[in-house]
Amino acid sequence: xxxxxxxxxxxxxxxxxxxxxxxxxxxxxxxxxxxxxxxxxxxxxxxxxxxxxxxxxxxxxxxxxxxxxxxxxxxxxxxxxxxxxxxxxxxxxxxxxxxxxxxxxxxxxxxxxxxxxxxxxxxxxxxxxxxxxxxxxxxxxxxxxxxxxxxxxxxxxxxxxxxxxxxxxxxxxxxxxxxxxxxxxxxxxxxxxxxxxxxxxxxxxxxxxxxxxxxxxxxxxxxxxxxxxxxxxxxxxxxxxxxxxxxxxxxxxxxxxxxxxxxxxxxxxxxxxxxxxxxxxxxxxxxxxxxxxxxxxxxxxxxxxxxxxxxxxxxxxxxxxxxxxxx
Amino acid sequence: xxxxxxxxxxxxxxxxxxxxxxxxxxxxxxxxxxxxxxxxxxxxxxxxxxxxxxxxxxxxxxxxxxxxxxxxxxxxxxxxxxxxxxxxxxxxxxxxxxxxxxxxxxxxxxxxxxxxxxxxxxxxxxxxxxxxxxxxxxxxxxxxxxxxxxxxxxxxxxxxxxxxxxxxxxxxxxxxxxxxxxxxxxxxxxxxxxxxxxxxxxxxxxxxxxxxxxxxxxxxxxxxxxxxxxxxxxxxxxxxxxxxxxxxxxxxxxxxxxxxxxxxxxxxxxxxxxxxxxxxxxxxxxxxxxxxxxxxxxxxxxxxxxxxxxxxxxxxxxxxxxxxx
Numbered sequence: 001x002x003x004x005x006x007x008x009x010x011x012x013x014x015x016x017x018x019x020x021x022x023x024x025x026x027x028x029x030x031x032x033x034x035x036x037x038x039x040x041x042x043x044x045x046x047x048x049x050x051x052x053x054x055x056x057x058x059x060x061x062x063x064x065x066x067x068x069x070x071x072x073x074x075x076x077x078x079x080x081x082x083x084x085x086x087x088x089x090x091x092x093x094x095x096x097x098x099x100x101x102x103x104x105x106x107x108x109x110x111x112x113x114x115x116x117x118x119x120x121x122x123x124x125x126x127x128x129x130x131x132x133x134x135x136x137x138x139x140x141x142x143x144x145x146x147x148x149x150x151x152x153x154x155x156x157x158x159x160x161x162x163x164x165x166x167x168x169x170x171x172x173x174x175x176x177x178x179x180x181x182x183x184x185x186x187x188x189x190x191x192x193x194x195x196x197x198x199x200x201x202x203x204x205x206x207x208x209x210x211x212x213x214x215x216x217x218x219x220x221x222x223x224x225x226x227x228x229x230x231x232x233x234x235x236x237x238x239x240x241x242x243x244x245x246x247x248x249x250x251x252x253x254x255x256x257x258x259x260x261x262x263x264x265x266x267x268x269x270x271x272x273x274x275x276x277x278x279x280x281x282x283x284x285x286x287x288x289x290x291x292x293x294x295x296x297x298x299x300x301x302x303x304x305x306x307x308x309x310x311x312x313x314x315x316x317x318x319x320x321x322x323x324x325x326x327x
Numbered sequence: 328x329x330x331x332x333x334x335x336x337x338x339x340x341x342x343x344x345x346x347x348x349x350x351x352x353x354x355x356x357x358x359x360x361x362x363x364x365x366x367x368x369x370x371x372x373x374x375x376x377x378x379x380x381x382x383x384x385x386x387x388x389x390x391x392x393x394x395x396x397x398x399x400x401x402x403x404x405x406x407x408x409x410x411x412x413x414x415x416x417x418x419x420x421x422x423x424x425x426x427x428x429x430x431x432x433x434x435x436x437x438x439x440x441x442x443x444x445x446x447x448x449x450x451x452x453x454x455x456x457x458x459x460x461x462x463x464x465x466x467x468x469x470x471x472x473x474x475x476x477x478x479x480x481x482x483x484x485x486x487x488x489x490x491x492x493x494x495x496x497x498x499x500x501x502x503x504x505x506x507x508x509x510x511x512x513x514x515x516x517x518x519x520x521x522x523x524x525x526x527x528x529x530x531x532x533x534x535x536x537x538x539x540x541x542x543x544x545x546x547x548x549x550x551x552x553x554x555x556x557x558x559x560x561x562x563x564x565x566x567x568x569x570x571x572x573x574x575x576x577x578x579x580x581x582x583x584x585x586x587x588x589x590x591x592x593x594x595x596x597x598x599x600x601x602x603x604x605x606x607x608x609x610x611x612x613x614x615x616x617x618x619x620x621x622x623x624x625x626x627x628x629x630x631x632x633x634x635x636x637x638x639x640x641x642x643x644x645x646x647x648x649x650x651x652x
Contacts, residue, residue, distance in 0.1 A: 035451040035629070087451075087628035096628035099453035115455035116416045117385060150384030151416070180361035181382045253360050312634035319623050 003215060005280045011052055011211055012271050012281075013289055015044040018069030019268050020293045021078045024301060025085050029246040033305075034085045038101045038245040040066035042209075043173050045267035046236035047143070048073050049214025050171055053222050054141060060109045060131075062124040062142040064117070065101040066173065070143065074108040078297050082304035089310040096310050109138075118144060118151035121170065125157040128166030128231070139167040139225040146235070147178030147186045149195065158233065162201040165230030169221045172233065173208065175240035176262075180253035196233035208236030209267040212274070241266065329512055334504040336478035337443075338367050340485035341405065343514070345375055348403065351489055354381040355390055355407030355443075364409050365445060365504055387417035391442060395424050395494075398440040403489060408444040411498060412455050414464075425494040426469030437492040441485075446474070447500040447538055447588055448636055454624035457501075457632075459589035461537070462598075464496045465565035471519055472565040474498040476540030478508040480563055483517030491519060500538045500588075520567040524576070528556035531646050532576040534599050535586035536562040539618075539637070543586050546642035557646065565595065570602050577603050581612035582649040586642055591619035613652025616645035 003011075018040065025037040040047065043066055051073035054061075063070055068081065076092070083091035085100040093104045093112065104112025111127070113120040124142030131138050148154065149172055161168045172192040176183055189195060196203025202224075206217045214236050221232035239262035243250040250259070275281040331339070345351045353368060353375075359382035362369030372380045383390050387408055394406035408414050414421060421442065428436055448457035465472040471493050475481040481499070488495040525540060526547050535543040540561045547557040558576045562568065577583055583603060585596035596617030603615060621635040 035627075087631075094627070096631060097454065097624070097626040099451075099456065099627050102453065115410075115453065116387070116413050119416075147385045150386045150389070152386060152388055153416075178385055179357045179364075181357060181359075181385075185382055186384050248361075252362070309630050310628055312630045315626050315631035315634040316621060316623055 003212065007052065008275065008280055011048050012275060014048045014073045015069055015211070015268060015271060016289055017078065017293050017296070018044050018048070018072050020297050021072070021081055021300075022068055024297050025081075026242070026246070028085065028301070034100070035087065036100055036246055037085060038065050039240075039242040040068045042241035042262070042266065043175055043236075043238045044069040045211040045271060046171075046173050046208035046214050046238055049211045050141060050143070050218050050236070053215050053218035054139065057108050059138050060111070060127045060140045062111045062113065062120040062127065062140065063103050064113065064120060064143050064145065064148070064173075066145070066175070067103065067143055068101065071103050071105065071110070074105070074110060076103070076105060076108070078300035079303050082300045083307055086304050086307075087309065088304055088307040089314070095314065117148035118153040120144070121154050121157035124168050124170070125161045125166055128161055128168040129164070131167055132164070137226055139169065139222055141169045141171060143171045143173055145178065146172050146174040146176075146183055146192045147181060149192050150186050155199070158196070158201070158231070159199050161231035162199050165228065167225035167228075168231045169218065169225060170231065170233045172235045174235050174237045176238075177240050177244070177254070179244040179248060180250075191235050193233050193235040201231050201233060203233040203235070205235040205237065208238035209265045209270055211267065211271055238267070239265065328509040330507055331478050331510045332504060333478045333481055333499070333506045334365065334367060336482040336510050337485055337499060338369070340482040340489070341368065342371070344486055344489040345371070345379065350401065351403040351405060352379040352381065353405050353407065354383050354394060356383060356385055356409050358382060358407050363407060365499070365501070368407070387413045388420055391417040391420035391425065394440055394442070395420060395428070395438060398438045398494075399428070399436045403439045405441045405443055405489060408442060410456055410501075411444045411446040411460060412458050414442070414444055421464070421470070421496070422467050426467045429493070430469055438494045439492045440494040441488045441497050442495070443497045443499065445501050446498045447502060448620075448625045448632060449502045451627055451629055451632060453627045457625040459538075459587070459620065461498050461565055462589055462594050465568075469494070470566060471495045472498065473519055473563065474500070474537040474565060475563055476525070476535070476537050476561050478506065479510045480517060480523070480561070482510055483515050484519060484563065486516040487519050490516065495519070498537065503538060503541065506541065520564045520569050522569040522572045523561045523563055524558060524572055525561045526557065526559040528558035528580070530556045530580055530582070531558070531649060532573065532580045532583040533557050533559045533586060533642065533646070534562065534573050534583060535559065536565065536595070538588045539586040542637065542639050542642060546639050546646065549639070549643060550646060555646065555650065562595070562599075568598070570599070570606065573599065573603065574606050577607050578610045581610050582652070583615045584618060584642060584645045584649055585615065586618045586637065588620055588637060590622055591617050592622060594619055613649040616649050618642050618645050
């Protein structure tokens, strides 16, 4: 497995930072300070476990909108995230032009994506194709929710990557719900990984709340991709502990009892217990990390709040890369 | 008359048509248990059951493709696309299939299909959730494109759409679900393809539809305070396009401003103004003006978004120009 105590602590730190950042964004939304938030709460172990198996900053990522923890793992900062949810001037994904959580971070080889779901999967196959053409050794991680694997694009992209043994990992973050529609109304198979069977590539299903399990599965897939053996589908099973986004109330489609049950497998306390039981961290260390996360996030909120909004004229560019005089 | 919101009016039309005709059914993402992203089908699942209010997998091409198949058997599907931006994922089915099957098969099949979808910006949802590409669909012969601007029209036109044997894009506006208006209590429908004078005037003709109508009516009120009587014409349907009331009005006012929320290039303003020039050239007293969205993908931040969207002052400025022209 090759996970040192130090790396495990770093992974937990990233998860914790993502969780507290995400929670803070919900508060900002309820205070009317931001227009929109979409959450990754409950999926941090899946995202961080996946990210840490990559050569971060070198390998390519074509993510989806719940990947806050994944983005923090590849270097997005809480301040940058807060700038984006507040729509502040110069936020790194888009300069406040794109919705929050529609990531794009050129410095970390993270592609931006569109709102119609599953389109990012085809881009990932294209990245894989380019890597193969160039003959370099990078791999591509693309993520998606289980509901979005119903889209034709997902099958088309996976099929292509399987045929040509493209170095792509198709990770399905199965959080059990689309918005309100549960998994069994999206697919007849018990696991999104089973879909790989019909397309001719391996499909692995792992407990997405178990950071070590996700990391191990990813390691196998990354090794396959890097050595030219081709693509893998990984399903990381988790549960979306929040509503779909700040625009819906999940009480309309699932019971509180169900949500409470799944809180028992919240990856944050699960990982804390792992660190404590293996004596990788003491409670005092965890408490200290909690404090550090709070401080960092409050500073990010303060700095982002003080940052300026873009001026209206910024709306008018950059529509084209080259100058267009008769728009 | 009852005072209903746009949401209630649309919801009532759907409900009443489903009660009236058992061949009408709904399919789309999140339309069932949850009641739809814009809550239009709230309560439908409990009343009509899972068979007639179908939550589909997330696949816009599957939704429209399956609706086409069902329509060809004589059912009357009302397919909901969560936003018109996602209609692009179903484009082949909309423009290569729905628009053409009746023609290509020599009229053997009819397609009593309604695609309900939501257009428009103003809710800070970014470039791929906020487009107003209504004209894209109006480009294709074989489709009818309806985009109401008042609750009364929304209800009457949706009923007509469901009863129609042609494939219809029924485009609602994302920021207008709470708009209230008088709606007749009795059963009624409004014929598709008939424009309507929403406000009478004699000095200038403002032509618009959907959200543009709301802005135009506000502009007309402001103009009235300055003694300018604008006649506001609501196209209500982009295809077929009823130019009758527009030409008639223009022959009276000799001046026109066309208002749309989508982009100006190749848009409603281009089409309507050209038709005015073609059919009423001798009546033109000033170049026709177009008010539309800035030619950029719609941005997220509020300052940026409002800058890019057409606003009431833009209409006032355009009217001033045509009056001085």
